[in-house]
Amino acid sequence: ALQVSNKMESWLRHAKQVLVEHEAREFCKYIDSTPSPYHLCDVTAARLEAAGFIRLFEGDNWADKIKPGTKAFYDRNGSTLVAFAVGDKYTPGGPFKAVGAHTDSPVLKVKPVSTKKAHGYLQVGVECYGGGLWHTWFDRELTVAGRVIVDCGNGRFASKHVHVKRPILRIPNLCIHLQSAEERRTFTVNKESHLCPIMSIQNAAEAMLNDVSSSVEGCDPRHAPLLLRVVAEELGIHAKDIKDLELSLCDTQPAQIWGVGSEFLSSPRLDNQVHCFTSTDALIEHAALSLASDCGVSMIALFDHEEVGSRSAQGAGSPIFRDAIVRINEALTAGADGSSSERFKMALSRSFLLSADVAHAIHPNYASKHEGNHQPILNGGTVLKTNSSTRYATDAISGFFFRELARRSSQPFQEFVVRNDCPCGTTIGPIIAANTGLRTADIGVPSLSMHSIRETIGVHDIANNRIILRTFFREYDALKANFTE
Numbered sequence: 001a002l003q004v005s006n007k008m009e010s011w012l013r014h015a016k017q018v019l020v021e022h023e024a025r026e027f028c029k030y031i032d033s034t035p036s037p038y039h040l041c042d043v044t045a046a047r048l049e050a051a052g053f054i055r056l057f058e059g060d061n062w063a064d065k066i067k068p069g070t071k072a073f074y075d076r077n078g079s080t081l082v083a084f085a086v087g088d089k090y091t092p093g094g095p096f097k098a099v100g101a102h103t104d105s106p107v108l109k110v111k112p113v114s115t116k117k118a119h120g121y122l123q124v125g126v127e128c129y130g131g132g133l134w135h136t137w138f139d140r141e142l143t144v145a146g147r148v149i150v151d152c153g154n155g156r157f158a159s160k161h162v163h164v165k166r167p168i169l170r171i172p173n174l175c176i177h178l179q180s181a182e183e184r185r186t187f188t189v190n191k192e193s194h195l196c197p198i199m200s201i202q203n204a205a206e207a208m209l210n211d212v213s214s215s216v217e218g219c220d221p222r223h224a225p226l227l228l229r230v231v232a233e234e235l236g237i238h239a240k241d242i243k244d245l246e247l248s249l250c251d252t253q254p255a256q257i258w259g260v261g262s263e264f265l266s267s268p269r270l271d272n273q274v275h276c277f278t279s280t281d282a283l284i285e286h287a288a289l290s291l292a293s294d295c296g297v298s299m300i301a302l303f304d305h306e307e308v309g310s311r312s313a314q315g316a317g318s319p320i321f322r323d324a325i326v327r328i329n330e331a332l333t334a335g336a337d338g339s340s341s342e343r344f345k346m347a348l349s350r351s352f353l354l355s356a357d358v359a360h361a362i363h364p365n366y367a368s369k370h371e372g373n374h375q376p377i378l379n380g381g382t383v384l385k386t387n388s389s390t391r392y393a394t395d396a397i398s399g400f401f402f403r404e405l406a407r408r409s410s411q412p413f414q415e416f417v418v419r420n421d422c423p424c425g426t427t428i429g430p431i432i433a434a435n436t437g438l439r440t441a442d443i444g445v446p447s448l449s450m451h452s453i454r455e456t457i458g459v460h461d462i463a464n465n466r467i468i469l470r471t472f473f474r475e476y477d478a479l480k481a482n483f484t485e
Helices: 002-032 037-050 181-185 202-211 225-235 270-289 320-333 340-350 396-408 428-436 459-481
Strands: 071-076 080-086 096-102 107-118 121-129 142-153 156-163 198-201 242-251 256-258 264-267 297-303 352-356 382-385 413-416 439-444 446-448 455-458
Touching: 002 256, 002 264, 002 270, 002 459, 037 071, 037 080, 037 142, 037 156, 037 270, 037 297, 080 270, 080 320, 096 270, 096 320, 096 428, 096 459, 121 202, 142 225, 156 225, 198 202, 198 225, 202 225, 225 242, 264 459, 270 297, 270 352, 270 455, 270 459, 297 320, 320 340, 320 428, 352 396, 352 428, 352 459, 382 396, 382 459, 396 413, 396 439, 396 459, 428 439, 455 459
Parallel strands: 096 297, 096 352, 352 439, 382 413
Antiparallel strands: 071 080, 080 297, 107 121, 107 242, 121 198, 142 156, 142 242, 256 264, 264 455, 382 439, 446 455
């Protein structure tokens, strides 16, 4: 019997490992296909539609489109996405159970006038977006992805998303022999002059354009014809039809699972596309398996512009999150006793937000940067983040709710508080909490190299986070009902 029990435990451990690795590989496919917030919203929308969610549009009337059992989503600007599933047992004033994440990451963006030539090289002018570890962008094969405004003819224009998959750019380091002793000791990046990538040799570029001169006639003079030609070829259009663009540089190296035990995953944009992935999967699973017994609204909100302060029409500081709750509430309370405004306020008081953004795992080479009792590790579980100065929105009650949900999901979790002598980052959590009054907890998958061009997480933490988020959607109603404030 003992041998049978040991074999069963071994088989279960193996099966769990297989599932964890499968989910990590699926995430790798996801993040390889989402090089910009626009692509992320496209891919996420496709996954939601495949799961039976319907697409809504902000300019439409939602009154007759939302009822108990509805699964829907909409986007703003193509870079922010909100999705929700209404429980079959929803009653007016029921709670909203929301997970917030963000779609953007620190990147280099192509400037509005990007044509640049220097000492025989053709370069592309770029602007820093967010607080990147810019030295990690050197000596990597780079490309571009983003949004292009296209002339479709007959006075019609359209926004198209593009991802050039082959490497076309590189930011070379200065060789050590041309650096002074001081420069070798302190590698300092001048963001204006040192980050400009090389695209081609100028003479070679001109020769290429002479061979295909007709394809670049009438191009926008703000950008190098060669760059516009590459983008146009990817879209299957003429370069002259590109009227404007919003392109980011991105790494061409795909996401990679590594480590002797395949326990780590490195990729660009883990901050914060990992939580876009886990929250979407959790919502899809909940809608498929638990909606029949749900008396609230389960929601995810994936915002653009977190890395630059969230103050935009599609950022977490905009009205989009509050507007979503207002409109869903109004559609669901039509004909109910009491005003929809009153029901809205009741719903807010019962609702909860998990602000999901990657957390700081302890670095073995810089362990002194972490407070002694708060040292999250990779594959140690989702991290609960607390800051008494409200850089994170967690308080005693919201922290308890998260810890209890983690326990109910049988998943490990960790705690993080920044040292008193270190600055503390912030998230969308305090912003949404201030705008809506929602009780909020800040959580996240632990990571290394945050804001590097390639960050690292633990493969087990992906499944851990998804399971906790799904438990949140499923168990919050009962937990809230049995809690006295």
